[in-house]
Amino acid sequence: MVGYSGGAALITVAANLDHQAWTQLHRVSPLIGSLNPVDYQQQLQAIPQIHFIGVNDQTIPASLVQDFVAGYDSPKLAKVFVIANQSHHCCWQTAWQQLIEDRHFY
Numbered sequence: 001m002v003g004y005s006g007g008a009a010l011i012t013v014a015a016n017l018d019h020q021a022w023t024q025l026h027r028v029s030p031l032i033g034s035l036n037p038v039d040y041q042q043q044l045q046a047i048p049q050i051h052f053i054g055v056n057d058q059t060i061p062a063s064l065v066q067d068f069v070a071g072y073d074s075p076k077l078a079k080v081f082v083i084a085n086q087s088h089h090c091c092w093q094t095a096w097q098q099l100i101e102d103r104h105f106y
Helices: 019-026 037-044 062-070 092-101
Strands: 002-004 011-013 049-054 078-083
Touching: 019 062, 037 062, 049 062, 049 092, 062 078, 078 092
Parallel strands: 002 011, 011 049, 049 078
Antiparallel strands: none
């Protein structure tokens, strides 16, 4: 299952994995009533995951995704790929073929 932004799961693209940190970073109102993936790290860390983030993503900086995975006891099942020439909104469709050819998927 691949999801984008706030709907991301298992394989994520530009995913907001800690919306509390995200709202603090951008100095915006907190999200009310939304589940925060970081609150479920213990349950999620046993699930193989791939997280793609664009090097130019200003909305979800790579550091937020990397911090999420670093919070796992053993982050071996979670991989983070920072993809060149990608932002939050631009150009992911041009990257898919290369990501598949590079075997970034399990």
